[in-house]
Amino acid sequence: MNLSRELQIALTATSRAANLSKNVFNSLVANDSVTKNDKSPVTIADYSCQSLVSLLLSKAFPSDPLVGEEDADVLRQSAELKDKVIGLVNNELSIPLKHGEVDGLDLGSTQQENTLLDAIDRGTFQGSSTGRMWCLDPIDGTKGFLRGGQYAVCLALLVDASVELGVIACPNLPVNPAQPDGERGVVFAAIKGQGAFQRPISQSNGALEPISMNAITPSTLSSASFCESVESGHSSQGDAANIANELGITKEPVRMDSQAKYCSISRGDGDVYLRLPVSASYEEKIWDHAPGRLLVAEAGGKVTDIHNKDLDFSHGRTLKHNKGVIAAHKDIHANVIKAVQKRHSAPAYTPSYEMDLFAEAPLSWQLCNSMNLRSRTRSIFQVPDFEELVDSHPSQILDEDEQTAIVEKLEKANAASNKQYRIVTAAFIVVQLTYLLTHLSASGSLINLALLLTPLPSLLNTLTSRDLITIRITHPHLKYIPEPRSHLLGVAASIVGLALYRNAATSRTLTILTFSAITEFWMRRSEKDARELHKLKYGQKSA
Ligand SMILES: Nc1ncnc2c1ncn2[C@@H]1O[C@H](COP(=O)(O)O)[C@@H](O)[C@H]1OP(=O)(O)O
Numbered sequence: 001m002n003l004s005r006e007l008q009i010a011l012t013a014t015s016r017a018a019n020l021s022k023n024v025f026n027s028l029v030a031n032d033s034v035t036k037n038d039k040s041p042v043t044i045a046d047y048s049c050q051s052l053v054s055l056l057l058s059k060a061f062p063s064d065p066l067v068g069e070e071d072a073d074v075l076r077q078s079a080e081l082k083d084k085v086i087g088l089v090n091n092e093l094s095i096p097l098k099h100g101e102v103d104g105l106d107l108g109s110t111q112q113e114n115t116l117l118d119a120i121d122r123g124t125f126q127g128s129s130t131g132r133m134w135c136l137d138p139i140d141g142t143k144g145f146l147r148g149g150q151y152a153v154c155l156a157l158l159v160d161a162s163v164e165l166g167v168i169a170c171p172n173l174p175v176n177p178a179q180p181d182g183e184r185g186v187v188f189a190a191i192k193g194q195g196a197f198q199r200p201i202s203q204s205n206g207a208l209e210p211i212s213m214n215a216i217t218p219s220t221l222s223s224a225s226f227c228e229s230v231e232s233g234h235s236s237q238g239d240a241a242n243i244a245n246e247l248g249i250t251k252e253p254v255r256m257d258s259q260a261k262y263c264s265i266s267r268g269d270g271d272v273y274l275r276l277p278v279s280a281s282y283e284e285k286i287w288d289h290a291p292g293r294l295l296v297a298e299a300g301g302k303v304t305d306i307h308n309k310d311l312d313f314s315h316g317r318t319l320k321h322n323k324g325v326i327a328a329h330k331d332i333h334a335n336v337i338k339a340v341q342k343r344h345s346a347p348a349y350t351p352s353y354e355m356d357l358f359a360e361a362p363l364s365w366q367l368c369n370s371m372n373l374r375s376r377t378r379s380i381f382q383v384p385d386f387e388e389l390v391d392s393h394p395s396q397i398l399d400e401d402e403q404t405a406i407v408e409k410l411e412k413a414n415a416a417s418n419k420q421y422r423i424v425t426a427a428f429i430v431v432q433l434t435y436l437l438t439h440l441s442a443s444g445s446l447i448n449l450a451l452l453l454t455p456l457p458s459l460l461n462t463l464t465s466r467d468l469i470t471i472r473i474t475h476p477h478l479k480y481i482p483e484p485r486s487h488l489l490g491v492a493a494s495i496v497g498l499a500l501y502r503n504a505a506t507s508r509t510l511t512i513l514t515f516s517a518i519t520e521f522w523m524r525r526s527e528k529d530a531r532e533l534h535k536l537k538y539g540q541k542s543a
């Protein structure tokens with residue numbers, strides 16, 4: 001497939017969008033004209049870049065659909081935001097085309113408001129498994145953008161759900177990794193079957209230099225280094241450390257935002273990119289991985305999900321049939337997958353609030369309501385004055401101290417009520433054990449005794465708050481049995497027991513184990529809720 005024109009347009013579009021985003025950063029973030037938590041620079045940069053890239057694509061390839069992260073609804077409702085975006089895009093368009101940029105394409109120096117808003121809305125395409133489509137993340141790594149760290153403008157062309165072309169512009173990545181303080185701003189490109197390349201964003205007519213991954217083999221794997229998200233909410237950093245350990249890797253992980261991670265490993269700045277799901281329900285977005293996946297593959301690597309499945313771009317806007325991402329040199333990918341399967345704990349449970357609650361927004365009545373936290377707080381955490389506290393607050397927004405007080409109350413109340421349930425379960429078990437020990441000759445007594453032991457390890461651990469007995473279930477299939485696994489296995493075994501010995505003692509065992517499994521299930525949920533809240537409030541380290 002000859003994609004040289006597509007490549008030229010994609011390089012120009014992403015490089016220009018990268019320049020535009022730098023203008024936004026310099027005028028709005030670097031000079032502190034907005035506060036750190038103000039999202040408007042990201043919003044402005046996002047919309048402007050999507051408008052610019054989409055406009056160029058629509059001029060060059062009018063019939064190609066675009067899957068973009070944004071639509072223009074918000075802009076149509078805010079004149080101030082809209083004017084800024086239109087101004088920025090037109091400013092970039094008015095810079096004359098340089099040698100090497102899109103030949104034979106008349107962009108016109110400035111564009112009408114509607115043309116630019118419509119260009120943003122072209123990105124609402126829902127994805128398709130057939131035909132051509134472009135896929136755009138105008139500002140990938142918004143947190144990195146605000147921090148002055150890594151972020152990227154990412155564009156890919158998919159044909160029949162296969163990534164044929166990928167281009168990623170990283171405005172803050174050093175051109176030469178050996179000179180981190182030298183020139184920054186690199187654009188990476190890959191065409192399927194033709195290799196991976198980079199060139200400085202500043203050189204629109206410069207040669208594309210071939211890049212490749214470090215040639216790591218299983219025997220040199222321990223010298224590898226790995227990349228991961230800065231955000232612990234996007235990838236499990238704890239599991240990544242365990243996996244590194246398993247592989248004998250001792251170097252500290254390099255944390256960076258955005259698809260700059262794919263770029264870094266493609267040119268050998270790092271070797272392995274791990275994206276380990278922390279949430280069972282999050283579906284990765286196609287624009288977050290399409291160009292990066294091709295770049296790594298063309299640089300000598302292999303990219304799959306954590307189950308070693310190819311990333312499947314044929315299901316609309318998300319990778320709904322994949323979980324996480326593992327990218328590494330093709331010679332060591334299998335080793336990494338093996339370690340992942342051994343050490344990654346599958347997120348069996350998803351908290352009802354996945355957003356960065358305390359960092360992103362104050363805890364308000366509306367938030368509690370929308371995340372079902374109010375009802376859960378009443379029924380699970382049992383903090384009687386929580387609702388009053390939220391309702392009585394004049395602005396319905398809680399300040400820092402009030403949030404802290406709530407988290408502490410939730411944890412205490414939760415721990416106390418769970419202990420009561422566990423004591424009741426333990427009491428049932430002791431009574432039944434005593435009965436069985438005094439009727440040892442009755443049929444099925446020994447089996448019943450054995451069955452009653454199944455919930456004991458977890459009961460003992462939780463009642464003493466210690467890991468007295470730990471049973472590691474590492475088999476990949478068993479990991480997907482929901483918690484509490486040992487209890488569920490106990491219930492299943494006692495159903496078999498009841499089929500063998502239809503007597504009252506076996507029925508009682510089954511009832512006790514079922515009670516224990518159900519209460520344990522709810523308690524674990526509430527404990528995870530409490531832990532999650534704690535993590536959101538105090539950060540990963542202290543959780
Ligand atoms: N729970 C999550 N798990 C994985 N990725 C996420 C999660 N929530 C958001 N993201 C996405 O991670 C990307 C940034 O990744 P990184 O941390 O590697 O820079 C963003 O595009 C963001 O998508 P979105 O922009 O829709 O929030």
Ligand SMILES: [Mg+2]
Pocket residue numbers: 137139140141287288
């Ligand atoms: Mg993104």
